[in-house]
Amino acid sequence: MHIPPKLEYARHMLTYKESLKELTQSLKDLEGQLDDNLQQMLVKSSSFVKLNKGIKEIELLCQALADINDDKSTKAKELLITLRRKLFENESLLMEEIQKSMLKAAEAMIDASNGITIMASFISMSKILDKFEKG
Secondary structure: OOOOHHHHHHHHHHHHHHHHHHHHHHHHHHHHHHHHHHHHHHHHHHHHHHHHHHHHHHHHHHHHHHHOOOOOOHHHHHHHHHHHHHHHHHHHHHHHHHHHHHHHHHHHHHHHHHHHHHHHHHHHHHHHHHHHHHO
């Protein structure tokens, strides 16, 4: 009995369509993951941009302070106050970044710990199977 050509290729077409659907879903998942990573990088880079801007402002304040001849003048005192405020702002920004990094590290440690626990369960199951095979 001969299979008509249309039916002969139907299975291949269904497999092809299913493969394309899986590929499309994989690409969408990858795109979502990349978007998340880019968003995280943008947030991180914006913090570095702010920190860099703050450092440049501190540098300018130091240069302005060096240009003032009398360190007891009102202008020098105002610059010192501004300089202290800028230093504090940059320290605060950096502390926030450090806290975020430490939180991410703690979360990664928890994830790793959970993975190790699951791996221990698999190893335990494997040992039980070994006993069944020997027993």
